[in-house]
Amino acid sequence: MFNALFQETGPLGGRGPKEEMHLEPTMKQAVLRRTARKFCETRLSSAAGMMDRDARFPWDIAREMADLQYFGLEIPALYGGAGLDTASSAIVIEEIARVSAAMGLCVSVHNSVSAYPLYLYGDEGQRREYLIPLARGEKIGTFCLTEPNAGSDASSIETRAFLHGDEYVLNGNKIFVTNGGVSGVNLIFATLEGGQKDRGFSVFIVDSETRGLVKGPPEDLIGMRGNPVCPISLHDCRVPVKNRLGEEGEGLKIALSILDGGRIGIAAQALGIAQASLDLSLRYAKERQQFGKALSEFGAIKHFLADMATRIDAARLLVFRACHLKDKGRHHGRESAMAKVYASEAAVYAARIGIQIHGGYGCTKAYPIERLYRDSKVCEIYEGTSEVQRMIIARSLIHESV
């Protein structure tokens, strides 16, 4: 029976008398959201404009956030993290992104696709040496997969690792590395020399100080400019065998499973941008007067606001559904793809309509809405384009149907 649209099993993918619909946040999640919001509104919001204008990463605020465990969201306390579940982590990321999309991106990528893989797949030695500094925010992490010739087609990467004694020698070029400019620990994907495409696909933990790892100048981005995205190239970069994460050939499996979870964080980040757009638009629509009344009294504006809010609400439910599945240890590939594609498109929509509501003022730098517009676009592209997400969803539907 075709049940992809949860007719049989419900949106939470299961059923039975013990299954509960969690449509409201728990007390803990409410306090968490309030705590994160308070910190971000008081400490981060004043820096958000500067980060964008000067394309500058706010180290001082990042250090404060590190002390408050924002860089170890889902890592257990044993390794210096906050030990939050996926839903709680998504809440925190949304609140950060609501104030600064660039910082939200930094925290999301660092947590979901850099620190968390180390926790899941790292052996004890790797956890001690690399996970603990990441969880404490002493070092910032990256996930280096994309190359000039390998974007959506991830398995065609050309970075090679050659085993030489007890070391791998890495050569290749990674581009668009989020957090690259400030990273201390990098997860580098490479294929083993002589290996076939996606056999021998492996991932290596490479400290930024390693000889042969060269960071290029940060990209001049249209949005999220406070995040130092840069190319990282490897020139005979020698990495000890003990730095290989997982087994040889496990790299693609690791990458794909990590991206499932990373998608949730990225969706939460897009949600923050969307929510901020709605908040700004609501305020402006109530204040701005034309033809003797507030904009919010006009039908067209009402429709805009209603559509923005509905999409944001739907996106949030999709995100929390994916979180729920992940926290229950269930497959969440399709659901996280749905959350990512929907939330990112909601963010772009909300920011665009936000500028429309702000009118001419929305096109000036004096109002923050234009920054949200520029920040939102890449959400539909990174961590798997909307096209790739649709492919994932469709494949899963086709595969599951009779």
Next chain:
Amino acid sequence: MNMVVAIKQVPDVPNIRIDRERMTVIREGVESIINPLDYVALEAALDLRNRHGGKVVALTMGPLQSEEALREALAAGADEGILLTDPAFAGADTLATSHVLARAISRTTPFPDLILCGMQTIDSDTGHVGPQIAEELDVPQVCGVSEIHVDEECLVVKRVSDGSLDSVRVTMPVVLTVTQHICEVRNLPLGALEAAFSEKSIVQWSMDQLGLEESEVGLSGSATQVWRLRPPPPRREGRVFDASPQELVDHLIRKLEGLSVLDEEEEDQ
């Protein structure tokens, strides 16, 4: 030093709603926060504990939802949380509230050396509860404290009073109500919040467990009753009159006479 901090969960002011029957603020379903000055009091207690040792217990009276406030207090570092909750407590004025709080404090073992709370709340602004607790427990009180120092068996505290800054030496046990100047409020680490919910436990006491009668608590135990709650009248705009000085004076005198604020006087010629 054993300390009890009385905290109150208050509505996040913009979202206030009013129960017209009980003439109190409806707290259920509304985003609630720890009264800011109570949070400051908690931070002050934690600071004293970190420097001089001891224990900090967070105490609150409220509906079950108030557990949230205690969890936050635990996340900030409180050692224990006590929730005083009972349907009979609802509708309490400050006297009935203080009576319940004082009873709970008298039942904590050991009896605290220091009882702290914020000088006033952002929802009712009365500033009554601290002094009322002190009176019930028959301990001294100092209100509006901005600094606390430990001096052997005593405390030396500073408080602003009628334009002067007083230094007061007081023995313990004592009730102190604090102002925002007492210390900096720190940010909560996320892991502490997680731990406060999963690891620490909260004690719950009902009316019966406190040995109280219905007549002593809640609406029945209140000496005052909110008669009417209304928003303040809209601010009337000032009006500007532009005329010669003599005309303005004549006009003003007529206005003041109309408002009956001038004494009857023999008019000089």
